[in-house]
Amino acid sequence: xxxxxxxxxxxxxxxxxxxxxxxxxxxxxxxxxxxxEVLATDAGSVKDFAAxxxxxxxxxxxxxxxxxVFRFVLKKKG
Amino acid sequence: xxxVADRPETMAPPAAESETKPQPAAEAEPETGGLVxxxxxxxxxxxxxxxxxxxxxxxxxxxxxxxxxxxGLFTLVRNDAGRTGNVWMQKMLSVMxxxxxxxxxxxxxxxxxxxxxxxxxxxxxxxxxxxxxxxESARDLGVKLIPCQMTMDMMGLKREDLIDGLEEPAGAATxxxxxxGAMTLFI
Numbered sequence: 306x307x308x309x310x311x312x313x314x315x316x317x318x319x320x321x322x323x324x325x326x327x328x329x330x331x332x333x334x335x336x337x338x339x340x341x342e343v344l345a346t347d348a349g350s351v352k353d354f355a356a357x358x359x360x361x362x363x364x365x366x367x368x369x370x371x372x373x374v375f376r377f378v379l380k381k382k383g
Numbered sequence: 384x385x386x387v388a389d390r391p392e393t394m395a396p397p398a399a400e401s402e403t404k405p406q407p408a409a410e411a412e413p414e415t416g417g418l419v420x421x422x423x424x425x426x427x428x429x430x431x432x433x434x435x436x437x438x439x440x441x442x443x444x445x446x447x448x449x450x451x452x453x454x455g456l457f458t459l460v461r462n463d464a465g466r467t468g469n470v471w472m473q474k475m476l477s478v479m480x481x482x483x484x485x486x487x488x489x490x491x492x493x494x495x496x497x498x499x500x501x502x503x504x505x506x507x508x509x510x511x512x513x514x515x516x517x518x519e520s521a522r523d524l525g526v527k528l529i530p531c532q533m534t535m536d537m538m539g540l541k542r543e544d545l546i547d548g549l550e551e552p553a554g555a556a557t558x559x560x561x562x563x564g565a566m567t568l569f570i
Contacts, residue, residue: 320511322439326520329442360443 308366308378311339317346317374324350325357328379332363337383340366345375354379415564417446422570425454425480427487427499427514433570434517440566441524448565449521450558452531455570456540457482458514459530464544473539482540484515522548527561529553 314331316324324345332341343354351368354377358365367378418440422433433449441447451459460467460482467482468474480486489498506513512520522528530545532552542552 318510320509322435322442323510323512323520326438326442326524329444329524357443360445 308340310342310378311335313342313344315344316350317344319345320347321349321353325353328354328357329361332379332381335381337381339381341379341381343377343379345377346373348375350375350377417448417565418568419558419562419565420447420449420568420570421558422449422451422455422458423453424490424570425457425482425487426490427502428489429570430455430458430484430487430514431517433568434514434521436568437521437526438517438524441521441526446527446565447521447524448527448529448558448561450529450531450553450561452534454480456531456534456538458484458487458518459528459545459549460540461544461546462486462515467541467544468539470539476538482544484513484518487514518546529557529561531555 312331312335314327316327319327324343324347328341328343331343335341343350347353351370354365354368357363358379362382364380364382365377366380367376369376418436420433420437422430424430433455437447437449457480462483462485464477464482466474467477487499488496489502492498503513505511518528527550528548529550530540530552532554535541535545535552
């Protein structure tokens with residue numbers, strides 16, 4: 306099943322806490338149920354996005370890594 | 384239970400008669416499930432930690448309040464405020480301890496400003512946001528920044544010496560009222 310990404314957020318190079326700060330701002334522009342893809346290089350963001358998802362209720366559908374870039378797919382709550 | 388039709392505060396929300404908890408002021412609603420930080424320190428590393436946590440919590444959808452008191456208050460002084468204070472001791476203090484995010488010192492390894500300069504260089508190299516950037520981001524995310532009125536009076540800091548976008552200066556009760564039911568940190 307191919308996921309339709311509504312928005313891609315590139316936070317490569319940014320350190321804690323900016324990946325989740327930018328993601329929080331970006332997800333506000335989406336409609337409930339839409340997906341956002343986040344690309345990051347901060348190794349701490351793997352655990353941070355899992356925690357952020359748990360706290361905010363925006364589901365973390367995918368968390369993968371490719372050549373030093375972490376990719377997260379999150380679904381806006383609602 | 385008696386009816387209280389003659390009570391003047393009929394606009395107040397209905398509360399149980401046994402309710403003994405003090406009612407916080409309207410402008411300081413308890414940040415239930417939120418984060419309240421008491422920012423006492425003006426050290427660079429602690430200021431950084433305060434702002435990173437404030438930004439992260441706001442990004443996690445939590446209501447965040449930071450109460451800036453004593454040395455912490457100097458973080459909110461404008462970088463271009465120049466000499467502040469009314470009496471000579473306050474003026475001397477502003478020379479010895481100029482406020483603003485560009486004048487923060489490390490609690491150790493400060494080395495006359497060499498330490499902070501190196502920290503800022505490292506932060507830039509590793510894309511860590513500066514305290515100034517984090518302060519602006521916190522305001523954008525709706526973090527409430529409350530300057531301590533008592534510290535302002537004692538240190539001779541006027542509202543116009545402080546940056547824009549702050550809450551009204553307030554006291555300990557306001558901060559404590561906001562802290563009811565919230566996660567609290569004293570930094």
